[in-house]
Amino acid sequence: MNVEDSAAQIVKEFSLFDDWMDKYNYLIEMGKSLPLIDEKYKTDQYLISGCQSRVWVSAELVDGKVVFKADSDAVITKGIVNLLIRVFSNQPPEDIIDADLSFIDEIGLKEHLSPTRSNGLVSMIKQMKLYAVVFKTKLKDQGA
Amino acid sequence: MNFDVQQIRKDFPALHQEIYGRPLVYFDNAATSQKPQVVIDRISEYYRTINSNVHRGVHHLSQQATDAFESSRNHIQQYINAQHAREVVITKGATDSINLVASSFGQKYLKQGDEVIISSLEHHANIVPWQVICEKTGAQLKVIPLTESSTLDLQAFQKMLNKKTKIVAVGHISNALGVVNPIREIIEMAHDFDIPVMVDGAQGIVHEKVDVQALDCDFYCFSSHKFYGPMGVGVLYGKTYWLSAMPPYQTGGEMIKSVTFEKTTYNDLPFKFETGTPNVADVIGFESAIKYIEDIGIAHIKTYEDDLLEYGIQKLKAIDGLRILAEGAPKAGVISFLLKDIHPYDAGTIIDKFGIAVRTGNHCAQPVMDLLEVPGSIRASMAFYNTREEIDRLVEAILKVREMFA
Numbered sequence: 001m002n003v004e005d006s007a008a009q010i011v012k013e014f015s016l017f018d019d020w021m022d023k024y025n026y027l028i029e030m031g032k033s034l035p036l037i038d039e040k041y042k043t044d045q046y047l048i049s050g051c052q053s054r055v056w057v058s059a060e061l062v063d064g065k066v067v068f069k070a071d072s073d074a075v076i077t078k079g080i081v082n083l084l085i086r087v088f089s090n091q092p093p094e095d096i097i098d099a100d101l102s103f104i105d106e107i108g109l110k111e112h113l114s115p116t117r118s119n120g121l122v123s124m125i126k127q128m129k130l131y132a133v134v135f136k137t138k139l140k141d142q143g144a
Numbered sequence: 145m146n147f148d149v150q151q152i153r154k155d156f157p158a159l160h161q162e163i164y165g166r167p168l169v170y171f172d173n174a175a176t177s178q179k180p181q182v183v184i185d186r187i188s189e190y191y192r193t194i195n196s197n198v199h200r201g202v203h204h205l206s207q208q209a210t211d212a213f214e215s216s217r218n219h220i221q222q223y224i225n226a227q228h229a230r231e232v233v234i235t236k237g238a239t240d241s242i243n244l245v246a247s248s249f250g251q252k253y254l255k256q257g258d259e260v261i262i263s264s265l266e267h268h269a270n271i272v273p274w275q276v277i278c279e280k281t282g283a284q285l286k287v288i289p290l291t292e293s294s295t296l297d298l299q300a301f302q303k304m305l306n307k308k309t310k311i312v313a314v315g316h317i318s319n320a321l322g323v324v325n326p327i328r329e330i331i332e333m334a335h336d337f338d339i340p341v342m343v344d345g346a347q348g349i350v351h352e353k354v355d356v357q358a359l360d361c362d363f364y365c366f367s368s369h370k371f372y373g374p375m376g377v378g379v380l381y382g383k384t385y386w387l388s389a390m391p392p393y394q395t396g397g398e399m400i401k402s403v404t405f406e407k408t409t410y411n412d413l414p415f416k417f418e419t420g421t422p423n424v425a426d427v428i429g430f431e432s433a434i435k436y437i438e439d440i441g442i443a444h445i446k447t448y449e450d451d452l453l454e455y456g457i458q459k460l461k462a463i464d465g466l467r468i469l470a471e472g473a474p475k476a477g478v479i480s481f482l483l484k485d486i487h488p489y490d491a492g493t494i495i496d497k498f499g500i501a502v503r504t505g506n507h508c509a510q511p512v513m514d515l516l517e518v519p520g521s522i523r524a525s526m527a528f529y530n531t532r533e534e535i536d537r538l539v540e541a542i543l544k545v546r547e548m549f550a
């Protein structure tokens with residue numbers, strides 16, 4: 001699945017819920033299935049600032065695609081970062097950089113997108129896109 | 145007097161709204177309180193009528209605005225029982241007041257090897273300004289430790305006092321835990337060594353009567369906005385002796401007597417510390433808040449709040465897996481708690497969806513959270529317009545959180 005398909009899939013899943021409680025229950029479920037990073041990455045270097053809970057995100061390049069893993073000490077945050085990982089992980093850097101994130105609005109989590117929210121969703125997105133930029137440069141250098 | 149909470153609630157327009165389709169429960173009063181209608185009216189009346197700059201115009205409006213401004217100062221003076229109006233410096237807030245003391249007192253009295261004492265329970269606003277001035281002057285910052293029951297360890301404090309100690313800066317009531325500090329004892333102990341004491345009263349003045357002469361504190365700082373008044377206004381009470389001796393904090397207009405390019409003579413107290421155009425409307429609005437509190441009576445407020453707090457503690461304590469921080473310590477207005485090992489952020493997100501405003505995180509008091517080895521807490525902070533029914537709603541939300549994160 002590419003970025004667009006994954007995002008559409010998430011929107012479809014969330015459309016099944018009509019009340020906030022179901023939505024959050026689902027986020028909590030998603031939090032539990034997050035691909036966890038290795039404990040050794042849970043250091044300040046991988047910590048995303050601007051979150052009330054701690055979130056660590058790591059990225060590596062596998063066969064030209066970026067693989068993200070993450071962890072957080074808050075479950076809802078884990079759920080949110082897992083949504084991003086489902087959309088971003090295993091995609092070429094370029095697609096991540098260009099990704100349209102309107103799906104977050106569509107699933108009714110727009111309130112989390114404001115840069116002043118303490119969950120740091122915006123910081124997570126920024127960090128993940130930054131990883132993609134770095135890998136893109138790296139690929140270019142290798143390709144040359 | 146009959147304390148009728150339903151009647152009182154009618155005075156606070158912001159309490160009457162729905163959040164996510166439920167009636168708002170406002171339990172974030174330690175962050176800022178809601179404002180009674182009389183305060184809102186006073187501010188808007190000011191802008192509709194006597195708006196003009198203070199202390200400088202001979203014209204009618206300017207004199208009226210100046211009178212209203214000084215009337216507010218006099219009222220604050222009476223309320224805290226300061227000896228003179230000149231001992232009441234108007235600032236932007238508690239943070240501003242503390243910075244003023246740290247900077248001006250520090251500049252005059254601190255040097256290499258001196259010591260400043262704060263406590264483990266401080267808000268960042270009463271930590272960082274002291275760290276900065278200590279760094280500048282070479283003084284050392286000492287911290288009163290906590291006892292097992294999360295109260296300040298006065299025995300340890302006694303041992304920390306010595307000839308090198310130049311000032312003690314301690315909070316009246318902790319914002320993060322609600323612990324009421326024994327400031328009277330602390331002041332007496334410090335005064336035995338002739339050491340002045342600054343009290344951070346941002347939370348203190350809200351919950352009990354403050355009489356600065358009876359306390360004999362040397363400085364007392366607070367914010368209007370946590371005390372039912374407008375934002376952007378604070379107070380620094382300081383004894384004349386200290387305020388006269390201290391150099392100005394900021395410089396500019398209003399705080400001077402005469403200026404030539406060679407020399408400036410500073411104005412008298414309190415104007416020496418009040419530079420630039422003050423927040424006139426909100427200073428005047430603050431007087432309305434104080435009058436409002438006086439009409440109800442802080443003693444009645446305290447009785448009601450203590451009862452509500454006790455009710456809340458009993459209800460919350462009964463929840464399986466809920467842990468109240470600093471549980472046995474004397475408290476005012478605040479229940480700071482954790483639910484099993486659920487992250488405060490997770491709990492707060494769900495509680496919010498019930499239309500209940502609580503605060504989660506470290507409450508700008510990271511050191512004490514570190515000492516208690518918790519990642520932060522969920523804090524319900526109450527005011528006299530809160531009710532038992534609202535506590536019951538919080539309990540309902542907490543039970544839901546526990547179920548969702550089981």
Ligand SMILES: Cc1ncc(COP(=O)(O)O)c(C=O)c1O
Nearest residue numbers: 237238239267269319346347367
């Ligand atoms: C104990 C304490 N001190 C200082 C402050 C700072 O007050 P302000 O932000 O109004 O300057 C607060 C505010 O949360 C507080 O609770």
